Amino acid sequence: MWRKLFPLLIPCLILSFESSSAQESKxxxxxxxxxxxxxxxxxxxxxxxxxxxxxxxxxxxxxxxxxxxxxxxxxxxxxxxxxxxxxxxxxxxxxxxxxxxxxxxxxxxxxxxxxxxxxxxxxxxxxxxxxxxxxxxxxxxxxxxxxxRWPTSIQFEMQTRFFSKAKKWGIIYNPGDPQSLDHIKELREVSRKCRVGLVEVTISSSSETSQATQFLAGKVHAIHIPFDRTALFGFEGIAKACNEKKIPLFVGETSYVSRGALAAYGLDxxxxxxxxxxxxxxxxxxxxxxxxxxxxxxxVILVISEKAAKDQGVIISPEFLKKADRIIRE
Missing domain, CATH: 3.40.50.2300 (Response regulator)
Structure with a gap:
C-alpha cells in the first residue's frame, strides 16, 4: 500500500516545501x-x-x-x-x-x-x-x-451647528488666488444649504486683513476664514480685530486655533x-x-480655544466641549 502511495506523495511534499520556502523568502x-x-x-x-x-x-x-x-x-x-x-x-x-x-x-x-x-x-x-x-x-x-484639500462643505456645516446663533457669516479672501475661488464657490453653495448669509470682503494683500475684519464688524455674527493663503498669512490681524470687536472667529485648520481662532474643524x-x-x-x-x-x-477633528472664546465674548456649549478632540485653555 505505502509503496504504491509513496511516488504520489513525493510531488506533494516538493510543492509544499517550495510554497513554504517562497513564503519564508517573502x-x-x-x-x-x-x-x-x-x-x-x-x-x-x-x-x-x-x-x-x-x-x-x-x-x-x-x-x-x-x-x-x-x-x-x-x-x-x-x-x-x-x-x-x-x-x-x-x-x-x-x-x-x-x-x-x-x-x-x-x-x-x-x-x-x-x-x-x-x-x-x-x-x-x-x-x-x-x-x-x-x-x-x-x-x-x-x-x-x-x-x-480642506473639506469646506463639511467644515462650514459643522461650524454653523457649533454657533447656530450666527445667521450671517463674514469671509475674507483674495480673488486673485485661483485655489481660493474654488473654496469660495463651495462656501456659497453650502451657505445656501445651511440657510445662512455670506458677507464677502476681498483683499489683495495680507496687510489688509485687519481692515477687512473691521469692515465686517456689526454686519456679521461670525467670521470664517476659508482656504486663502493671503488671508491666512495675515491671520494675526484678523484675530486681533475679532477680539476687539467681539466677533467669533472660525477657520479650517486646527493650527490656527492656538493663534486666535475660537474653533476649527480641521483635517486629521x-x-x-x-x-x-x-x-x-x-x-x-x-x-x-x-x-x-x-x-x-x-x-476632521474639533479643536476649541477657551481663551479665544473669552476674548471674543462667546460661551461655548458644554455639548461641544465634550465633542472637542482638543481644548486650548490658555
Missing part, C-alpha cells in the same frame, strides 16, 4: 521605502506616523522587514530634486512623498517606482495626477495618494497618513498604484 525580504518630506511641520509629522502605523498593521514594520530612507527638502526646490535623484539610485520599492514640493519632484523624475503622496492640497493643479482626474479616480500611472493628518499607508500596503501586496484611486481626506 517574509525575509527587506522592503525599501523612500520618505521625502517637503518641510518640517507638526501636521506632516503626524502624517508620517499614520503612514507607518498603517503599514505596520499590514505586516510591514520599520526596523523589521521595512527600511525607511527619510529625507527633508527644507522647503527648497533644488534639494527636493536632489532627493528624487538619490531615490532613483537607491532602487526603492516605494516612495512616500509628503506635501506638494517633494511630491512634484518625485512624480516629475520617477516613473518606474510606485509613489504614494499625502498632504497635497491640489494634486491636479500640481500635476501629480491627470488634469481631468478627481478625488476617487484612478491615475493610471505609478502614482496614488491622499490630498489634504494622522488619518491622512494612515489612509496613504493603506494604499502603500496594497501596492506592496501586488496592486498597481494606477489602479488604486487617489482621494481627499475626510476625517
Amino acid at each position: 517574509s525575509k525580504k527587506i522592503v525599501r521605502i523612500g520618505v521625502t518630506q517637503s518641510f518640517s511641520h507638526p501636521d506632516l509629522d503626524e502624517d508620517i506616523k499614520g503612514f507607518e502605523k498603517a503599514l505596520s498593521e499590514e505586516g510591514f514594520k520599520g526596523g523589521g522587514n521595512v527600511t525607511y530612507h527619510r529625507q527633508n527638502a527644507k522647503n527648497e526646490r533644488t534639494l527636493a530634486k536632489t532627493i528624487a535623484k538619490k531615490f532613483i539610485d537607491l532602487k526603492l520599492d516605494l516612495i512616500h512623498s509628503i506635501a506638494t514640493l517633494t511630491s512634484q519632484a518625485v512624480v516629475n523624475d520617477i516613473h518606474h517606482i510606485p509613489i504614494v503622496f499625502s498632504s497635497v492640497t491640489d494634486p491636479v493643479g500640481a500635476e501629480l495626477v491627470p488634469q481631468k482626474s478627481h478625488s476617487g479616480s484612478k491615475s493610471g500611472t505609478n502614482v496614488t495618494g491622499v490630498s489634504d 493628518y494622522f488619518h491622512i497618513g494612515y489612509s496613504a499607508g493603506k494604499k502603500a500596503a496594497q501596492i506592496l501586496g501586488g496592486e498597481r498604484p494606477g489602479n488604486i484611486p487617489w482621494e481627499s481626506g475626510k476625517k
